[in-house]
Amino acid sequence: MAKYSVLYNKIQKDIEDGRLKPGEQLPSEKELMDEYDLSRDTVRKSLSLLVTNNYIRKIKGKGSFVLEMNKFDFPVAGLISFKEMAAKTGMTSYSTEVIRLQIQKSATFPTKALDAQEIHSIWEVIRVRTINGRRVILDKDYFYQDVVPELTEEISSNSIYEYLEQNLGLKIGFAQKEIVMEKATAEDRLLLDLYDYDMVAVVNTLVYLVNGKLFQFTQSRHCPDKFKFIDVARRNTP
Amino acid sequence: MAKYSVLYNKIQKDIEDGRLKPGEQLPSEKELMDEYDLSRDTVRKSLSLLVTNNYIRKIKGKGSFVLEMNKFDFPVAGLISFKEMAAKTGMTSYSTEVIRLQIQKSATFPTKALDAQEIHSIWEVIRVRTINGRRVILDKDYFYQDVVPELTEEISSNSIYEYLEQNLGLKIGFAQKEIVMEKATAEDRLLLDLYDYDMVAVVNTLVYLVNGKLFQFTQSRHCPDKFKFIDVARRNTP
DNA sequence: TAGTGGTCTAGACCACTAA
DNA sequence: TAGTGGTCTAGACCACTAC
Known part of the structure; x- marks a missing residue:
């Protein structure tokens, strides 16, 4: 070191x-x-x-x-996984259910995230996160199979990032996030406990390795009342 | 330099x-x-x-x-003012209407943002941002008067940040943002063109000067279909 | 004035990449 | 092997803060 x-x-x-x-x-x-x-x-x-x-x-x-930065509730500084967040904020009761785990031929992988028109085999992982008995987050992850060759239900229900970093030795570089609000879909209503809400908070994330290669797209759909995003911005870093 | x-x-x-x-x-x-x-x-x-x-x-x-970071629509990296964003994204038609501009005795200034129980005189500025003929953003800004002694309607309808930095010589250090979704209030429905939406995207921001002093709280309420937040996160900067 | 951080330099050695 | 960036050092001068 x-x-x-x-x-x-x-x-x-x-x-x-x-x-x-x-x-x-x-x-x-x-x-x-x-x-x-x-x-x-x-x-x-x-x-x-x-x-x-x-x-x-x-x-x-x-x-x-x-610095005195403890005015907000939890210290999410950018890129963090569900499991890391659960650990940091001391969530008492949470679980992850794997809804779908399969390989696709780049069908539903968002086109704008693709570097070119090449055909890739892509892992599709759909998971529902439950906190305190309520299903609050629907995560849809897509990984290139040439970067992540194998993925099991056990890995998916634990922490995929932990597996990627510790077992595969992948080095996450940075991520671009886009936060928008969308009308809830039928799938959202089926898989989440939305109550009377008809919208969801959507976080689209592109994750790059340190070498600059794009390797993951994630769409995270949140119950609106349980969504919070924290950001610290520095003006003109120089 | x-x-x-x-x-x-x-x-x-x-x-x-x-x-x-x-x-x-x-x-x-x-x-x-x-x-x-x-x-x-x-x-x-x-x-x-x-x-x-x-x-x-x-x-x-x-x-x-x-870096190849042009996959998203506009390059908002953290802290940026409405006017700066309008300039960067080349919005053709936008305007700002000042709804209210007055001095308060810390009444509606969110308590959690206050450093102590001291009584401050606070500027309250409420503005509506119109883009392409639709009222899409409701901005509520609060400034300590001992930092910002004078504020006019003309300044408010132009760019407050420009005034603070160029005329008062204030140096913005960093900001904490919190993004949540809320049910639209009667005020939201009155001042924004929400159509049939019943929720708004809310961005709460605490702004600090370079010397670490908190001087502004802003609540920005957005039409859900016109809200987008972009963030770039770096994992483990070291 | 003394102490602090901000900038800049010159030189050394190492680890990684590519031919 | 040559070229690249990564780390580390020792020393210099400056600008700001406090007393």
Whole structure:
């Protein structure tokens, strides 16, 4: 592990575990250099990462301070899986039911997500997420089979991402999300407990590997009253 | 202007204006050093910024490449004002109507957004955004008066952000957004052209200055069929 | 004035990619 | 093997903040 990663992880953990409290001042760059026996640039690299990930902010002439970002309910910063979210927010009761798991010939895979007109074999996974006894999320995932050769019901009902990262060694790079509202379909009404709602919140996601290759499209359809998306935006990062 | 900013802006502009095309390879760090007479670290700082802002990606042993991120309709990356968005997406016909502009004593300012129980004087600005003849967005903005002393109808109907940044010299740091769906209120139905929809997409935003001080809360209520939110998420930025 | 973070440099070594 | 980006160092000067 790189030296700057070690320091980054140390401070990140200190913040998440509450050893460093919101508003608290971090040691100065000089002090961190001495304490961890690092050059200033390496210390600065760690701190820069903490800044871009919204853990701290730096003020010229004053120091580095832990951000106070606990005004919202849960800390979803972008890309996170259902299972990770469940763990972070401490959901007591949740489960996943696999509705369909099959291979397709790019039929229903959204055309705009395809790089070209090539024919691909594609895994289609349809799952329903239940939280506290209510079916609230309908997930439709599509993976290229040349990237994800095998997929079982057991993997799907656990965490696909965990499998992809730990077993297949795939490295997720980034994702584009699009959030829209749509009229509920007959399928939505069948698979979700929508009560009297006639709309759903739809999150379309394209997931890319670190090498830039697109490998997954996901459509996540949520009960409107149980949907919440959190985002932290930084204006003009430079 | 810092040297790394100069190079960053140069390349960013080249990408946005199409002189550097998606997938194209940038000059190597060595070449950029020579061409712009910079040290390697300075070149790397520029490129790092382009990476975190999702303009390019770097591949060890190969080079830096322009990202292909044009699969979505418009490039909203986080924090952007209505006027900026209108300019970027080339909306032909839009206007803003100021419904209410007044000073309040923190009454309707959402309590969870307040730092303490202090009493503040707060500007309340309620505006309706019309696009192509349809009233699609209801914006409710709240500003602390000690940060924004004066606000006129003219400023409000133009761009408040432009005024804050250029005239008051305020520096926006970052914002937290929360997106939820809500049942339409009587006010929504009165001020928006909702047709037969009975829900709205609600974006709650807390805006902080670079010094970390919270200074604005905004609630933006959208017609569901005209709402779209785009987000780019990077997994494990380190 | 002392201490802080911001910028910039020159040089070194490593790991990965491609021919 | 040559070229690329990734990490790390030591030292310099600057701008801002606080006292």
